[in-house]
Amino acid sequence: MAVGAGCCQNPVLMGAPDSADASRERTAAVVGFSVLLPGLGHWMAGRRRAALVWFALCQGLLMLGFALAGGTQQDFGFPFGLGGWQLIHVTLPELGNFLGTQFAVASWESADYGGRFPENLPLRGLGYLLSGASGVLACFCAAHAAGAVRRDRARAQLGRAAADTALPLDPGKAALASLLLPGLGHWLTGRRFKAKLLCATVLGLFLLGMVLGDFADFDRQRHPYYWVGQMFLGLPGWLVAFATSGARFSSVLPYQDAGLLFTTSAGFFNVIVALDAYQRAEQDLERVVRGKDAS
Amino acid sequence: MTAVVMFLMLLVFATSLAVVLSCYRDDEPAEVLRGTVRRALSGLSAEPRSVAGVAEFREPAGDVLA
Numbered sequence: 001m002a003v004g005a006g007c008c009q010n011p012v013l014m015g016a017p018d019s020a021d022a023s024r025e026r027t028a029a030v031v032g033f034s035v036l037l038p039g040l041g042h043w044m045a046g047r048r049r050a051a052l053v054w055f056a057l058c059q060g061l062l063m064l065g066f067a068l069a070g071g072t073q074q075d076f077g078f079p080f081g082l083g084g085w086q087l088i089h090v091t092l093p094e095l096g097n098f099l100g101t102q103f104a105v106a107s108w109e110s111a112d113y114g115g116r117f118p119e120n121l122p123l124r125g126l127g128y129l130l131s132g133a134s135g136v137l138a139c140f141c142a143a144h145a146a147g148a149v150r151r152d153r154a155r156a157q158l159g160r161a162a163a164d165t166a167l168p169l170d171p172g173k174a175a176l177a178s179l180l181l182p183g184l185g186h187w188l189t190g191r192r193f194k195a196k197l198l199c200a201t202v203l204g205l206f207l208l209g210m211v212l213g214d215f216a217d218f219d220r221q222r223h224p225y226y227w228v229g230q231m232f233l234g235l236p237g238w239l240v241a242f243a244t245s246g247a248r249f250s251s252v253l254p255y256q257d258a259g260l261l262f263t264t265s266a267g268f269f270n271v272i273v274a275l276d277a278y279q280r281a282e283q284d285l286e287r288v289v290r291g292k293d294a295s
Numbered sequence: 296m297t298a299v300v301m302f303l304m305l306l307v308f309a310t311s312l313a314v315v316l317s318c319y320r321d322d323e324p325a326e327v328l329r330g331t332v333r334r335a336l337s338g339l340s341a342e343p344r345s346v347a348g349v350a351e352f353r354e355p356a357g358d359v360l361a
Contacts (some may be wrong), residue, residue, distance in 0.1 A: 075361065087326045193324040194318050194322070194324070197314060197327065198315070202311075203309050205311045228341070257303050261308070262307075262308065265308070266311075269315045272315050272316075273315065273318070274318055275319070276318060276319045280322065281334070
């Protein structure tokens with residue numbers, strides 16, 4: 001029996017109107033499976049096409065990234081285990097794509113092992129960007145799957161009225177839009193003021209940080225821990241990182257540390273922006289359901 | 296000069312943090328702006344002190360996150 005068909009027999013994962021507790025349980029299950037393997041949560045929620053797209057996107061980026069960087073991503077992580085047994089390999093932010101990362105680490109030997117020269121990997125920076133983007137996208141894939149579940153529940157709650165009710169934006173799409181551009185999720189839910197304010201704040205802080213770091217502070221080899229936070233800025237950050245991948249510090253800069261703090265904080269701020277976009281879109285859905293109930 | 300630049304950077308960071316927190320807490324533009332100003336000023340008013348050789352920050356009056 002297909003996995004999805006089995007799941008649709010499961011009352012916890014079915015789209016029927018359910019209690020708040022059952023809905024939370026269902027959302028948690030979908031998020032958990034999405035983090036385990038991007039697309040699995042969508043599959044369980046009955047979104048087969050979206051499941052395949054997310055799976056192909058996340059695994060394709062991860063494998064291409066590992067291929068371009070010669071598997072050196074694992075040099076920035078560490079094995080985690082018990083009693084001499086290695087259970088998992090922790091490499092952030094790739095770990096958002098959990099099983100894919102474990103498979104990639106097991107399949108590739110780092111090209112830097114054995115004293116080989118890292119200069120032999122001219123596309124190493126692009127490889128890091130792609131594999132890191134895979135991990136970040138996998139986290140947002142979980143949010144997207146949870147949003148789909150919430151939307152299905154709203155449709156089930158509305159019943160027959162769902163056909164003639166224009167539902168507001170899916171919460172998962174609102175969160176995902178924040179990854180394309182900070183504030184875009186708010187813009188799409190009609191919160192224009194917050195969208196402009198958040199976009200200017202997050203991008204402004206990021207660009208100021210880049211200026212303070214002479215556009216050379218978005219570099220995994222130099223600042224692997226800061227890099228994890230910077231990656232959460234999303235597409236604008238990835239494009240800037242790609243465009244400045246050849247930049248090097250010309251001297252010790254006076255405010256370089258502040259630049260790193262600003263760019264990394266901007267990335268983490270974008271996570272809060274995405275969470276808020278998700279929550280506001282969910283509130284909009286709730287309002288529509290309650291409005292129909294009242295009428 | 297350095298002190299001025301450091302102060303400006305602190306101001307930028309405190310304001311950015313205040314904007315993000317206020318947007319997370321509130322939804323109305325007027326409330327967001329009011330919260331931003333209040334939180335930014337509260338953040339700037341935190342005074343560092345040393346207790347038994349360990350640096351701590353004195354809490355500003357009121358709950359910054361409230």
